[in-house]
Amino acid sequence: MRPDFLRSERLPNIWCPGCGNGIVLHALLEAIDQLQLDPDKVVLVSGIGCSSRAPAYTAFDNVHTLHGRAIPVATGIKLANPDLTVIVVTGDGDGSAIGGNHLIHAARRDVDITVVVFNNYNYGMTGGQASPLTPSTSITTTTPNGNLDRPFDLVKLAAGAGATYAARSGIYFTRHLIDHLKKAITHDGFSLVDAVAQCPTYFGRFNKKGSAGQMVTSQKDWMVLKSVAEKRTPEELVGKIIIGEFVNIERRTPASAGAPKEQA
């Protein structure tokens, strides 16, 4: 990764020791580097939360918006200047709860932006509350007796809403994560990468997941590559999270949509 992609004067970051956000950010910067994108034409847009602080540590144009609102701002930027590579950095709460409506509509419109969800299964910034991606029965500060709700499957949600690229990866599988971020960024159309990271401070501690290191390495035990999962029975996949590419299709422009019929 190119060191000049980071603003060293903004470091150290605000993240807790053992936080997974740094690894997702590293993977994102690595992907941008490997794709040899013009750094002047990359814009990172974020909402509010731990992960949404990431763009301000980078040397790109960075837009820290409001809670849940990164996607409409990114939509405005992309449509105003289609030459830019617009990447949304969001979290599970920011992206799928308060920003959930914007997420599905951006997917439906197939806006050519990439949404990277730093998914640590809880709201870290505010002290470890449940998010729409918190697994059922998990302990958080707002589910002290275990989460009664079911989580979204974010890639399926995006796919159902019309995303033309949707993938999931985990930070243990860094190469896999970088590869899928690259594919998402180069994809012509709306793309989403659900990047599973760890929050050892809250989610990990409350649910006795062990140290940060254990949380990372355990991903190899409960994450299954999509190609492997396809050969497994449903029983064998209970409690497993499947990673890989779930949607990768060409964007479709309605045949009747075209240039305006008259000129001013």
Add this chain to the structure above:
Amino acid sequence: MSEMRVLMQGNEAVAEGAIAAGVRFYAGYPITPSSEIAEIMAKRMPQVGGTFMQMEDEIASIMAIVGASMAGKKVLTATSGPGFSLMQEGLGYACMVEAPIVILDSMRYGPSTGMATKVSQMDLMQTRWGTHGDHWVIVLSPASVEESYQLTMRAVNLAEKYRNPVIVLSDETISHLREPIDTSIPKAVVDRRLPTEKAGYLPYKTDETLVPTIANVGTGFRTSFTGLVHGESGFQTANGHVAEALVERLRDKLFNNLDDIIQFETDRVEDADILFMSFGITARGVSEAVESLRSHGRKAGSLRFVTLFPFDDDRVRKAAGNARTIVVPELNSGQLVLLVKRVFGDSRKVVPMNKINGDLISPQEILSFIREENL
């Protein structure tokens, strides 16, 4: 230039005024009584090389225009009270990051869904105080279709000049009114100032104008926007001195330029013993009432707020002449009158006149009110 009279609807005049001022990005969500603006922009934006987006709600609409503004476009969204409520967080964000945006709020009857097709002036204080935290906005109030065109142009120019949200506060009646307007009026267009030097670039560093020269994203300046308190670098800080300086500057960049921003329209204030203060559609009833009172020998006058905010007490006091009685007719339970009372205290008799049944205040009602109240 020869006069070009065109019959237009108020909402159409807003759309065309915006286009004349250079607006090339519109995002919005359908709502009565502003929907025609979105419909017109859906057709017109592609014709002028612009972009129209129908968003999923008003929250997304205002955020999309903020994004497009950051990328260098002149932008507009239009809504009414219920949608304007949803836009409040985005309005505060635009104030904080200093994104030039224009919002058209066509007031309908509230609170809540209220009466969608009935006029009111109930959003006045919402334009000023709807979003949280100390912040300052410019609010302009048209009283005709032609002025809807002119003030929308002016709103775009002021937004660009001061890098601040500007609200055009219209209402259901003016939105749907059809009047001839002169579209040959001079079209002065103001563009935001942009930085020239990449070396040592600080997006929020300002000169004596106090207006920053922030680069548009994607132009190689690697700029930073955040709704968090930020210093000249555009990056977050929790330093109280920086916070204080920022919020003071957000105020002063407007308040140092009140001569440029504030406009009143006055009629026979000099010798008036009874003065009407109003804004928007209500001022039209006032105008006829003043005419009638004068024809009966009563020294009546009027002051119409073309700029509602910033509201400068001294300028209002100076413009008000010496009338001992000031009547404030408005289509709400008393919002503008609070400001007028603040200006004059007990030095004048300030009388509220309110109507909240969804209809306009007619000149006859004003005359009856004067008679019944012995004013």
